[in-house]
Amino acid sequence: MQLPDAEHLLANLTERVRHDLGPNTALVGIYTGGVWLAERLHQNLQLSLPLGTLDVSFYRDDFGQIGLHPQIRPSDIPFKVEGSHIVLVDDVLYTGRTIRAAINELFDYGRPASVRLAALIDRGGRELPMAAQYVGTVLDVPSDKMLALEKSAEGKLSLSLYDKRRDNE
Amino acid sequence: MTNAGTMSNNPQLNKNGQLQHLLTTEGLPAPILLHILDTAESFVGVTERDVKKVPLLRGKSIFNLFFEPSTRTRTTFEIAAKRLSADVVNLNIAASSQSKGETLLDTVDNLSAMHADMFVVRHSQSGAAHLIARHMRPEIHIINAGDGRHAHPTQALLDVFTIRRYKSDFRNLRVAIVGDILHSRVARSQIHALTTLGVPEVRVIAPKTLLPAKVERLGVHVYHDMTQGLKDVDVLMMLRLQNERMLSARLPSTEEYFKYYGLTQEKLALAKRDAIVLHPGPMNRGVEIDSAVADGKQSVILPQVTFGIAVRMAVMSILAGS
Numbered sequence: 497m498q499l500p501d502a503e504h505l506l507a508n509l510t511e512r513v514r515h516d517l518g519p520n521t522a523l524v525g526i527y528t529g530g531v532w533l534a535e536r537l538h539q540n541l542q543l544s545l546p547l548g549t550l551d552v553s554f555y556r557d558d559f560g561q562i563g564l565h566p567q568i569r570p571s572d573i574p575f576k577v578e579g580s581h582i583v584l585v586d587d588v589l590y591t592g593r594t595i596r597a598a599i600n601e602l603f604d605y606g607r608p609a610s611v612r613l614a615a616l617i618d619r620g621g622r623e624l625p626m627a628a629q630y631v632g633t634v635l636d637v638p639s640d641k642m643l644a645l646e647k648s649a650e651g652k653l654s655l656s657l658y659d660k661r662r663d664n665e
Numbered sequence: 666m667t668n669a670g671t672m673s674n675n676p677q678l679n680k681n682g683q684l685q686h687l688l689t690t691e692g693l694p695a696p697i698l699l700h701i702l703d704t705a706e707s708f709v710g711v712t713e714r715d716v717k718k719v720p721l722l723r724g725k726s727i728f729n730l731f732f733e734p735s736t737r738t739r740t741t742f743e744i745a746a747k748r749l750s751a752d753v754v755n756l757n758i759a760a761s762s763q764s765k766g767e768t769l770l771d772t773v774d775n776l777s778a779m780h781a782d783m784f785v786v787r788h789s790q791s792g793a794a795h796l797i798a799r800h801m802r803p804e805i806h807i808i809n810a811g812d813g814r815h816a817h818p819t820q821a822l823l824d825v826f827t828i829r830r831y832k833s834d835f836r837n838l839r840v841a842i843v844g845d846i847l848h849s850r851v852a853r854s855q856i857h858a859l860t861t862l863g864v865p866e867v868r869v870i871a872p873k874t875l876l877p878a879k880v881e882r883l884g885v886h887v888y889h890d891m892t893q894g895l896k897d898v899d900v901l902m903m904l905r906l907q908n909e910r911m912l913s914a915r916l917p918s919t920e921e922y923f924k925y926y927g928l929t930q931e932k933l934a935l936a937k938r939d940a941i942v943l944h945p946g947p948m949n950r951g952v953e954i955d956s957a958v959a960d961g962k963q964s965v966i967l968p969q970v971t972f973g974i975a976v977r978m979a980v981m982s983i984l985a986g987s
Contacts, residue, residue, distance in 0.1 A: 568704050570706055
């Protein structure tokens with residue numbers, strides 16, 4: 497299937513997020529693809545609050561089935577969560593389970609004034625009542641395929657489609 | 666390096682090569698050690714937050730089974746379990762059924778009938794944790810928190826974690842382990858972990874009476890003299906003089922031990938200028954280490970305790986997920 501251009505979608509997403517920016521808006525990227533996007537958004541939007549990153553491995557609901565992720569990066573929230581307006585950033589919104597985990601983790605840092613979600617692609621297939629306020633595009637992806645964001649050595653973002661080995665977002 | 670043959674023979678690994686129990690650092694492949702250290706790095710961030718807890722082991726029961734006294738190790742295992750949201754039960758065995766004659770395996774059988782998911786075991790007999798691991802159903806995980814003179818793997822892991830935090834690359838370090846090597850399960854576990862992680866030169870410095878026979882076979886360089894042994898060293902790992910394990914008089918006096926092997930500022934000056942000093946605790950000030958060094962700026966003894974919690978959280982969550 498024909499995949500959209502990730503750089504073009506990122507430009508769309510940037511303008512949508514820009515529309516709602518306030519002085520207390522902070523971006524938090526979810527590893528791995530979400531962090532790449534959040535870095536670019538943060539740079540494009542010139543936000544004053546530093547960028548946050550989350551690795552939701554300790555909050556996933558499938559630990560009992562698949563155990564701990566083999567590679568975990570430290571989460572880092574370098575601003576005061578209490579009272580801030582947070583935009584979570586992820587590459588692909590699918591079942592909603594990663595977002596559930598991310599929101600739970602975020603609340604262990606403090607009580608944000610609001611949390612919104614920016615996703616490059618909404619591929620449907622939700623298993624939880626989650627919605628993104630900012631979306632690059634909506635794309636119908638067969639359920640046996642995995643859609644992943646990739647980053648080239650030069651930093652250019654692109655999308656790839658894989659056969660799914662296990663349920664993954 | 667490892668291969669399929671050694672993997673299947675290692676009682677700590679399951680058939681997929683994942684860590685099932687943590688009994689010793691001996692024979693653990695470097696990727697497993699590094700996975701523990703990397704995971705611990707993420708838990709350091711968790712322990713610095715307002716809410717120092719993650720829901721990972723919610724609903725799991727962890728039994729701290731201490732047949733030997735311990736404050737720091739038992740407490741840090743307890744805190745680690747609680748920060749993973751597990752339910753933790755501490756058993757002070759000296760005051761329980763064992764004094765009424767129950768055997769070790771009967772004790773653990775009874776506790777596993779209470780639906781334990783993990784046992785943290787400290788015992789004065791070498792091999793106690795192995796015995797329990799062989800005896801239990803495979804879904805129950807065992808962590809050795811020190812068995813006799815044999816092994817104390819989580820201490821060694823927190824030591825190498827601390828070293829990595831201050832000295833980025835293991836592959837160009839000179840490390841000296843100083844003191845009572847003979848009675849030290851910590852030293853054995855440290856040596857295995859350091860050599861597996863690629864430290865090119867591990868020294869042991871001790872009087873002959875406090876060294877095990879043929880210690881060179883572990884791949885270490887032996888010194889009996891601090892002046893030679895500490896030269897150009899990056900990391901000093903001090904050991905406690907274990908009075909309670911001294912079967913016979915191996916030393917004339919603790920004063921004489923301090924004179925030759927106690928770490929003072931003068932002796933520390935023989936090592937590299939940016940050398941760090943570790944000690945597993947509890948310290949005997951004025952015996953193996955001088956207060957000026959223990960409280961000095963090259964000491965990383967208290968950070969070791971803090972990192973110990975993150976390392977134990979990493980071990981528990983990797984085991985529970987295997």
